Amino acid sequence: MTSTAREKPGLRMADRVYEAIRREILDGRLAPGEKITEAVLAERFAASRTPVRSAIVRLAGDGFVEMTPRSGTVVKRRTPNEVSDIYEVRALLESAAAGLAAGRCDARDLGDLQAIQSEMEAATAGSWQAEDEVVEKVSALNQAFHQKILEASRNATLADSAARLMNIGFLINTYARFSRPEIERSLFEHRQLIAALTSRDPAWAEAVMRAHILGARNSLAAEG
Amino acid sequence: MTSTAREKPGLRMADRVYEAIRREILDGRLAPGEKITEAVLAERFAASRTPVRSAIVRLAGDGFVEMTPRSGTVVKRRTPNEVSDIYEVRALLESAAAGLAAGRCDARDLGDLQAIQSEMEAATAGSWQAEDEVVEKVSALNQAFHQKILEASRNATLADSAARLMNIGFLINTYARFSRPEIERSLFEHRQLIAALTSRDPAWAEAVMRAHILGARNSLAAEG
DNA sequence: CGGAGCCTCATTGGATACAAGTTCAAGATC
DNA sequence: GATCTTGAACTTGTATCCAATGAGGCTCCG
Numbered sequence: 001m002t003s004t005a006r007e008k009p010g011l012r013m014a015d016r017v018y019e020a021i022r023r024e025i026l027d028g029r030l031a032p033g034e035k036i037t038e039a040v041l042a043e044r045f046a047a048s049r050t051p052v053r054s055a056i057v058r059l060a061g062d063g064f065v066e067m068t069p070r071s072g073t074v075v076k077r078r079t080p081n082e083v084s085d086i087y088e089v090r091a092l093l094e095s096a097a098a099g100l101a102a103g104r105c106d107a108r109d110l111g112d113l114q115a116i117q118s119e120m121e122a123a124t125a126g127s128w129q130a131e132d133e134v135v136e137k138v139s140a141l142n143q144a145f146h147q148k149i150l151e152a153s154r155n156a157t158l159a160d161s162a163a164r165l166m167n168i169g170f171l172i173n174t175y176a177r178f179s180r181p182e183i184e185r186s187l188f189e190h191r192q193l194i195a196a197l198t199s200r201d202p203a204w205a206e207a208v209m210r211a212h213i214l215g216a217r218n219s220l221a222a223e224g
Numbered sequence: 225m226t227s228t229a230r231e232k233p234g235l236r237m238a239d240r241v242y243e244a245i246r247r248e249i250l251d252g253r254l255a256p257g258e259k260i261t262e263a264v265l266a267e268r269f270a271a272s273r274t275p276v277r278s279a280i281v282r283l284a285g286d287g288f289v290e291m292t293p294r295s296g297t298v299v300k301r302r303t304p305n306e307v308s309d310i311y312e313v314r315a316l317l318e319s320a321a322a323g324l325a326a327g328r329c330d331a332r333d334l335g336d337l338q339a340i341q342s343e344m345e346a347a348t349a350g351s352w353q354a355e356d357e358v359v360e361k362v363s364a365l366n367q368a369f370h371q372k373i374l375e376a377s378r379n380a381t382l383a384d385s386a387a388r389l390m391n392i393g394f395l396i397n398t399y400a401r402f403s404r405p406e407i408e409r410s411l412f413e414h415r416q417l418i419a420a421l422t423s424r425d426p427a428w429a430e431a432v433m434r435a436h437i438l439g440a441r442n443s444l445a446a447e448g
Numbered sequence: 449c450g451g452a453g454c455c456t457c458a459t460t461g462g463a464t465a466c467a468a469g470t471t472c473a474a475g476a477t478c
Numbered sequence: 479g480a481t482c483t484t485g486a487a488c489t490t491g492t493a494t495c496c497a498a499t500g501a502g503g504c505t506c507c508g
Contacts, residue, residue, distance in 0.1 A: 011293060011294075011469090011491095012293055012491075013491080013492070014491075014492090037458090037459070037460090038459080038460075039458095039459075039460095047492080047493090048492060048493045048494075049460090049492095049493085049494090050491080050492050050493065050494090051491080051492065051493095053278070053460090053461090054277070054278070054281055054491090057278055057281050057282055057285075058281055058282075058285055061281075061282055061285030061286065062285065063384075067460095069235065069236060069460085069461090069499095069500095070235075070459085070460055070461075070498080070499050070500060071459090071460080071499090071500060071501080072459070072460075072500090072501095073460095082380065082381065085379045085380065085381040085382065086381045088379065088381075088382070089317070089320075089379070089381050089382050089385060092316060092317070092320055092382075093313070093316070093317075093385075096316055155309045155312065155313070156306065156309065157306065157309040157310045157312075157313050157389065158309065158312070158313050158316075160287075161313055161317075161385050161388075161389070164385075165381065165385070235461095235499095236461075237461080237462070238461075238462085261488090261489070261490095262489080262490075263488095263489075263490095271462080271463090272462060272463045272464070273462095273463085273464090273490090274461080274462050274463065274464090275461080275462065275463095277490090277491090278461090278462095291490095293469090293490085293491090294468080294469050294470060294489080294490055294491075295469090295470065295471080295489085295490080296470090296471095296489070296490075297490095
């Protein structure tokens with residue numbers, strides 16, 4: 001897996017820094033184009049430059065930042081075209097994953113997916129929460145849903161390639177992607193996806209997933 | 225780009241070490257499962273542990289090695305199934321790239337491809353060379369050919385994802401993939417690919433590329 | 449007043465020193 | 479005899495230190 005670290009969370013400073021910087025980028029607290037200086041981050045996380053440096057190297061490998069040899073590191077900018085390209089490749093990979101999953105998933109997978117779906121619907125229905133919390137929760141569950149399907153494809157390489165792109169894609173305008181109408185659409189399409197997987201229909205699953213992702217791309221292009 | 229460094233090649237020790245280790249893995253001089261110790265590599269490359277460590281972190285990100293927190297690093301093993309999975313995803317990505325390239329490539333791209341093809345045929349025809357040299361040359365040209373088509377797809381994300389897999393895939397049994405009959409088949413299919421691109425036929429290009437890669441997977445499974 | 453060259457300074461890259469954890473083996477105990 | 483314990487050496491992870499280089503500002507000249 002590319003970026004899931006489930007080891008004891010207090011041990012490697014480099015990992016904590018990696019996650020922290022990644023979160024700051026995803027949250028927009030580190031804006032695209034912004035310069036990153038190792039010493040500043042080191043002080044912010046109460047660490048030395050060594051683990052910060054290691055984290056930055058990893059982030060560069062994941063495509064979050066860009067290191068230029070002796071000049072410095074900046075958060076990578078992405079043009080609308082690049083974003084569109086990312087979604088295109090995601091559509092390709094994840095639709096293939098959905099098709100495979102339709103032929104390979106078991107009852108447990110389907111149960112997990114249904115559980116995620118239920119939680120997502122509950123989170124959406126809960127109108128007492130602040131909209132920000134809803135968006136955050138939905139975003140996390142959405143990611144879990146897609147991840148689960150990738151797993152169910154039983155092709156680790158495919159899952160990893162797609163997960164990489166998912167992570168990068170999520171740094172763009174989460175709020176536009178999860179406005180209320182978008183959430184409704186997402187819920188509907190996820191239901192379809194579960195139906196397709198349950199009925200073991202690869203072509204259907206593939207098509208729904210492709211439509212799901214390309215639809216997201218389109219709404220992103222319209223609003224972003 | 226993931227792993228192309230075209231800056232002045234004497235400046236960053238970390239990059240030189242990265243390339244060196246990567247080559248050793250691709251050449252099989254570092255075997256899958258073998259343990260990597262930073263101090264050893266540091267001495268071998270006349271460097272300190274710092275750049276070696278940086279290189280290892282990058283290699284882990286690229287999927288060449290596996291770091292376990294305080295235990296050590298080993299060259300990643302791949303089961304035949306994983307290899308098959310890699311080829312499956314490559315087929316998916318590169319066939320899509322070929323399809324896009326058919327609609328987007330220009331005369332310059334086609335010229336470059338033709339040049340690579342000619343060089344490859346020349347290398348094959350030259351029977352005075354040692355077989356090892358032929359294989360090495362053909363392997364490099366083959367990689368260049370595929371890379372060129374990825375470029376011509378004009379989708380950097382797609383190109384990067386596929387290139388990543390290509391690099392990983394090439395560490396497996398280069399010699400089986402480039403036995404004489406395989407080279408002949410490769411040359412033939414590359415010719416078809418150029419024809420499809422030249423006639424701007426996306427469906428054809430896509431199909432040929434898919435057949436090309438899945439064929440390679442099959443012959444690899446048969447011999448490896 | 450504007451531009452080119454130099455110079456200082458901030459920042460990155462590498463080396464070394466140190467701390468902490470893991471593995472492996474030898475020994476003791478059941 | 480097998481297993482658990484304990485200890486020592488090795489290896490990784492982090493901190494600090496030093497060198498080298500790119501960037502920005504300042505001055506001097508046109």
